Amino acid sequence: MASLLKKVSNFLRILNYKPSEDSNIQVYESDEVVDYYVQQIPELQPPEAAILDFLKPELGSFRMLDIGIGAGRTTHFFAPRVRHYEGVDYSDSMVSACKKMFAANPYTFAQADVRDLSRYADGEFDLVMFSFNGLDSISPEDRELALTAIRRVTKTGKYFVFSSHNLQALSDHVRYQFWPIHRQILQKNYRSFVLRKLNPPIREMQRQNFARVVDGSHAYQIKNYWVRPAFQVQTLQKYGFIAQNVFDLQGKPVSPQNYDLVTDTWLYYLCVRND
Numbered sequence: 001m002a003s004l005l006k007k008v009s010n011f012l013r014i015l016n017y018k019p020s021e022d023s024n025i026q027v028y029e030s031d032e033v034v035d036y037y038v039q040q041i042p043e044l045q046p047p048e049a050a051i052l053d054f055l056k057p058e059l060g061s062f063r064m065l066d067i068g069i070g071a072g073r074t075t076h077f078f079a080p081r082v083r084h085y086e087g088v089d090y091s092d093s094m095v096s097a098c099k100k101m102f103a104a105n106p107y108t109f110a111q112a113d114v115r116d117l118s119r120y121a122d123g124e125f126d127l128v129m130f131s132f133n134g135l136d137s138i139s140p141e142d143r144e145l146a147l148t149a150i151r152r153v154t155k156t157g158k159y160f161v162f163s164s165h166n167l168q169a170l171s172d173h174v175r176y177q178f179w180p181i182h183r184q185i186l187q188k189n190y191r192s193f194v195l196r197k198l199n200p201p202i203r204e205m206q207r208q209n210f211a212r213v214v215d216g217s218h219a220y221q222i223k224n225y226w227v228r229p230a231f232q233v234q235t236l237q238k239y240g241f242i243a244q245n246v247f248d249l250q251g252k253p254v255s256p257q258n259y260d261l262v263t264d265t266w267l268y269y270l271c272v273r274n275d
Ligand SMILES: C[S@@+](CC[C@H](N)C(=O)[O-])C[C@H]1O[C@@H](n2cnc3c(N)ncnc32)[C@H](O)[C@@H]1O
Pocket: 028, 037, 067, 068, 069, 070, 071, 072, 073, 074, 088, 089, 090, 091, 094, 112, 113, 114, 115, 131, 132, 133, 134, 135, 137, 138
């Protein structure tokens, strides 16, 4: 009985919660979320592995800036392969977790917000990465600040890698399924109901090029930016980046003709600073 009451009160709390980008940092500072990342088994997502493979011939000469490192999942794979590795996160707790985990390694970790990379010189890095949708935590206006800052610290002709939620995947996330009836389907329907309740009408969001979505991550506490791939690629050009390759979640390149068709929940963008 007590556990049922707890579930109901949790449900009501979620429905009344109003996440904003400004509160995302508190979520990433919380012990619960830091522990979640610390306990993850370090492995690369297939598109990250494909990008690592693509960059491998040059990686040994690179100075790399890894932004939004969390508990250092990508550090395990990229840091040992580059000439110099710096990891930053705006969450002090995540930075502390990385310093502890990699205490024996010659890597640098610091607290920094992607919107202000003034601690770094122009063109200081050959590879700037913001993995696993961290860039989506900030508002569209601040995303512009972030892209400007990232471009400045990236060497001309070198790389910026990031991932972003795909707006074309949103309808799958909120779709109700009525058959067959089993536990997982009921859970998915519960999630669809909550997401529909917490967001503006889904159809309205899908008509846009991007939308800010409470997508269920970290117990519905995070509001993320979801974008159409074609619009993302076009916007990158405005900030001096060419998307050399877009990767789906299997690590396969998505051809430009398929940008409007791909429905993976997020995609990886391998970009080159082109000026
Ligand atoms: C979804 S987690 C991914 C963590 C890690 N990259 C991984 O793949 O396991 C996003 C990370 O980005 C960080 N982040 C979000 N917005 C940021 C910002 N404006 N500047 C720096 N870090 C940020 C968060 O604190 C969080 O650690």
